[in-house]
Amino acid sequence: MQVFKAFFKIIVKNLGQILIYIVVFLSVTVALTKLNNTADYTGFTETKVNIAFINNDEDSWLVEGLRNQLLKHTNIISVDDDTRKLQDALFFREVEYIVRIPHGFAEKFLNKEDVTIEKTTIPNSSREIYIDMLINKYLNTAKAYISYSDGLSGETILSQIEKDLAQETKVSMAFPTDNITLIEQRAFFFNYLAYALFAVLILGVSSVMMVFGKPDLKRRNLCSPLRQREMNFQLIIGNVSFAVITWLLLSITGFFLFGSYMLSLNGLLFMLNSLLFTFAALSISFLIGNVVKTQNAMHAVTNVVALGTSFISGVFVPQDLLSESVLRIGSFTPTYWYVVNNNTIANLVNFSTEKLVSIFGNMLIMSGFTAAIISITLVITKQRRTSN
Amino acid sequence: MVIKVKNLVKRYGDLIALDHLSLEVKEGEIFGLLGPNGSGKTTAINCILSLLKYDKGTIEVYGRQMSPDAYDIKRRIGIIMQNVAVFDELTVYENIDYFCGLYVRDKKRRKQLVDEAIEFVGIKDFVKFYPKKLSGGLLRRLNIACGIAHKPDLIILDEPTVAVDPQSRNNILEGIKRLNSEGATILYTSHYMEEVEEICTRIAIMDKGKIIASGTKEELKGMINSGERLTVELFKTDSSIIDGVLNLPNIVSAEFDGNLLIVRSIKGKNNLLKLLDYLKSRDIDVGKVYSEPPTLNDVFLEITGKELRD
Ligand SMILES: Nc1ncnc2c1ncn2[C@@H]1O[C@H](COP(=O)(O)OP(=O)(O)OP(=O)(O)O)[C@@H](O)[C@H]1O
Numbered sequence: 216m217q218v219f220k221a222f223f224k225i226i227v228k229n230l231g232q233i234l235i236y237i238v239v240f241l242s243v244t245v246a247l248t249k250l251n252n253t254a255d256y257t258g259f260t261e262t263k264v265n266i267a268f269i270n271n272d273e274d275s276w277l278v279e280g281l282r283n284q285l286l287k288h289t290n291i292i293s294v295d296d297d298t299r300k301l302q303d304a305l306f307f308r309e310v311e312y313i314v315r316i317p318h319g320f321a322e323k324f325l326n327k328e329d330v331t332i333e334k335t336t337i338p339n340s341s342r343e344i345y346i347d348m349l350i351n352k353y354l355n356t357a358k359a360y361i362s363y364s365d366g367l368s369g370e371t372i373l374s375q376i377e378k379d380l381a382q383e384t385k386v387s388m389a390f391p392t393d394n395i396t397l398i399e400q401r402a403f404f405f406n407y408l409a410y411a412l413f414a415v416l417i418l419g420v421s422s423v424m425m426v427f428g429k430p431d432l433k434r435r436n437l438c439s440p441l442r443q444r445e446m447n448f449q450l451i452i453g454n455v456s457f458a459v460i461t462w463l464l465l466s467i468t469g470f471f472l473f474g475s476y477m478l479s480l481n482g483l484l485f486m487l488n489s490l491l492f493t494f495a496a497l498s499i500s501f502l503i504g505n506v507v508k509t510q511n512a513m514h515a516v517t518n519v520v521a522l523g524t525s526f527i528s529g530v531f532v533p534q535d536l537l538s539e540s541v542l543r544i545g546s547f548t549p550t551y552w553y554v555v556n557n558n559t560i561a562n563l564v565n566f567s568t569e570k571l572v573s574i575f576g577n578m579l580i581m582s583g584f585t586a587a588i589i590s591i592t593l594v595i596t597k598q599r600r601t602s603n
Numbered sequence: 604m605v606i607k608v609k610n611l612v613k614r615y616g617d618l619i620a621l622d623h624l625s626l627e628v629k630e631g632e633i634f635g636l637l638g639p640n641g642s643g644k645t646t647a648i649n650c651i652l653s654l655l656k657y658d659k660g661t662i663e664v665y666g667r668q669m670s671p672d673a674y675d676i677k678r679r680i681g682i683i684m685q686n687v688a689v690f691d692e693l694t695v696y697e698n699i700d701y702f703c704g705l706y707v708r709d710k711k712r713r714k715q716l717v718d719e720a721i722e723f724v725g726i727k728d729f730v731k732f733y734p735k736k737l738s739g740g741l742l743r744r745l746n747i748a749c750g751i752a753h754k755p756d757l758i759i760l761d762e763p764t765v766a767v768d769p770q771s772r773n774n775i776l777e778g779i780k781r782l783n784s785e786g787a788t789i790l791y792t793s794h795y796m797e798e799v800e801e802i803c804t805r806i807a808i809m810d811k812g813k814i815i816a817s818g819t820k821e822e823l824k825g826m827i828n829s830g831e832r833l834t835v836e837l838f839k840t841d842s843s844i845i846d847g848v849l850n851l852p853n854i855v856s857a858e859f860d861g862n863l864l865i866v867r868s869i870k871g872k873n874n875l876l877k878l879l880d881y882l883k884s885r886d887i888d889v890g891k892v893y894s895e896p897p898t899l900n901d902v903f904l905e906i907t908g909k910e911l912r913d
């Protein structure tokens with residue numbers, strides 16, 4: 216396995232350039248997912264609003280109960296009952312809501328007369344509704360107990376209200392499994408993988424193929440008793456191993472970022488999709504490696520092909536934002552179909568046959584690219600061999 | 604017969620690079636292919652190795668028709684090409700091991716062979732170096748080590764000493780003689796006639812894709828009419844001396860180079876003696892005197908009418 220061994224020694228010698236792409240890929244994807252995760256889309260935590268509670272009524276169990284109820288969900292800040300000071304407090308956002316219990320409120324309420332609590336709030340405060348709700352809930356419950364259970368003591372009613380209101384509503388998100396950001400992150404990770412993988416494969420494969428294609432070295436190899444078929448076989452094994460190792464290395468990052476999701480059907484589809492793309496990218500890299508002759512050309516081609524196909528296929532800019540003509544050109548590259556699949560897989564919740572058929576159809580197209588490009592490469596190399 | 608080439612014709616478009624070339628290399632000899640730049644030496648080697656398709660002729664190596672898939676024949680050949688062909692990405696050791704490994708699969712035996720080759724060309728101190736870090740001469744030696752590590756029966760070297768310092772050149776020439784004495788048949792191409800004269804047992808002189816003469820160096824020199832080259836140191840240079848010398852028998856040319864009189868003769872008896880007699884008769888004092896036999900350059904000059912080296 217001389218050729219196979221030499222293959223990886225050459226790769227190792229070129230590892231510097233290859234690693235740049237891998238490191239950039241890892242940092243970008245990890246940074247993006249980690250940064251987004253800190254935004255609290257993923258869970259629901261109650262935040263406590265600062266309010267002021269001013270009682271112009273006499274002390275009563277009813278008002279005391281309301282105050283206690285509010286205390287559970289808000290921070291009650293003490294502010295002097297002075298119009299100027301209250302306005303200042305609102306202006307500087309020391310409080311967002313001022314509750315004022317008017318004189319005679321408790322008495323009227325217990326006599327079932329119509330009463331209202333005065334409130335002052337910051338304009339357009341979204342939390343206003345929340346406080347309104349808290350107050351209304353308390354008063355409505357209290358009203359119910361007072362109307363339908365004559366003769367109960369204030370204390371009993373209070374403890375009853377407290378019990379009722381303690382039953383918190385569980386908050387659940389509208390999306391059945393995950394939130395939008397996570398879906399976007401997964402799609403982004405696998406889409407961006409296309410660029411990193413493509414660049415690494417072109418660099419690695421063509422730097423090796425270029426070495427073996429150097430006329431002097433090639434002649435020396437041809438003079439040896441190593442059969443041409445054996446030589447090609449070892450080179451292909453080298454190429455495929457390199458591609459699979461690169462794929463594993465990059466896609467395993469997905470396990471670190473997304474955990475057990477990668478073992479779900481979606482995760483496995485992502486993996487299969489990226490593996491098939493790896494082979495398509497490998498075949499293109501192999502073709503480039505057979506055509507390119509100099510280091511400079513190699514770097515130019517890496518940029519043009521890896522970056523170019525990524526752009527027109529919606530790796531960096533979502534496909535929805537690309538014009539139709541760009542996408543039409545993009546569809547002549549395997550990257551396009553790979554990205555289409557990633558976006559579908561990321562949003563896949565119910566595995567309808569229709570969706571699956573379209574995903575596997577796109578995979579078939581990618582594999583078609585692989586087969587076609589390998590055939591072209593074989594024709595080119597064969598022509599070269601017989602043309603002197 | 605190790606190599607037998609008959610009527611080989613190779614065209615590059617309109618250019619006839621090899622024009623009915625025939626040559627035979629016998630077991631155990633050092634065969635020299637001598638020719639100026641562009642005479643077709645490399646083309647001939649490439650055809651012999653089946654690296655190039657040719658238009659006409661036959662090539663046999665070890666009695667069998669040579670072809671790209673004649674792997675059994677290839678196994679017995681070691682090549683050292685004109686251009687250094689090694690992996691820049693592999694160290695000196697790894698390079699030799701790689702090429703040796705194409706011939707020898709057994710690891711233990713290979714290690715021994717590689718070590719021997721390193722010893723042979725004298726690059727032991729550089730085994731961990733990458734080729735880019737080697738001087739031109741050391742690089743040539745590495746190139747040779749890669750070609751001979753598997754102990755081939757036939758070694759083909761295409762101008763292995765081009766652009767090499769004198770020390771490495773001697774090392775290489777000595778090495779070739781040693782390989783030959785250990786039993787290898789050698790085909791050696793060069794445009795340096797001194798080298799070819801020094802190490803080759805038989806020589807073919809090439810020009811414009813044709814063999815213009817071949818044989819041992821004595822045979823080659825015997826083919827031509829040129830005799831020895833006489834150089835005499837004089838203490839008085841006078842153009843009348845030239846006229847007098849030219850009147851002597853067998854003398855073709857006479858000229859001064861400083862105070863040296865340089866005279867070319869054709870084959871004949873007592874050429875030097877007659878020259879000295881003439882000088883004595885004119886009472887001219889004589890210093891150092893040399894007589895040199897004809898060189899391969901003289902052979903080339905006489906056959907083609909031009910110098911071997913430009
Ligand atoms: N691939 C090619 N295409 C066209 N012409 C070529 C090609 N290779 C060699 N030639 C021509 O064929 C002739 C013989 O070249 P070749 O390299 O065999 O000479 P050589 O004796 O090895 O010279 P040198 O001492 O410079 O190595 C030259 O005139 C050269 O220009």
Ligand SMILES: [Mg+2]
Binds near residue numbers: 645646685762
């Ligand atoms: Mg040459």
